[in-house]
Amino acid sequence: MNSEGPRLAALLNYCQENERVCPMPVSWKRLYDLLPNTRQVDARWEPPLPLILAAWHEPAACKAARLREHLQWADKHGALDLVDKFLRSLPEEEWFHVND
Secondary structure, eight states: OOOOOHHHHHHHHHHHGGGEEEEOHHHHHHHHHHOTTOEEETTEEESOOOSOGGGGGSOHHHHHHHHHHHHHHHHHTTOHHHHHHHHHHSOGGGEEETTO
16 A cells, blocks of 8 residues: 655645546646656556546546556655646646546
């Protein structure tokens, strides 16, 4: 089980408020671009790419899990403050919600 520090836990909670799932595709791509040390390993990316474009059809639970991976990556690589500021700056319409 992953142990999450209080700052990461607070951001994860924020990302679930108001039935949020993940940022909308353009914003999620911008978030991914903020993550340091992303890299392609063989045919896959670390961390995995956002579920956008052809992957946007994936269930909400998969999108939420992928966003969690991105936030954990940001925390592990010293970018949690930057990512936190970015996500909290998004207007509500830039979020995908459970009932969207």
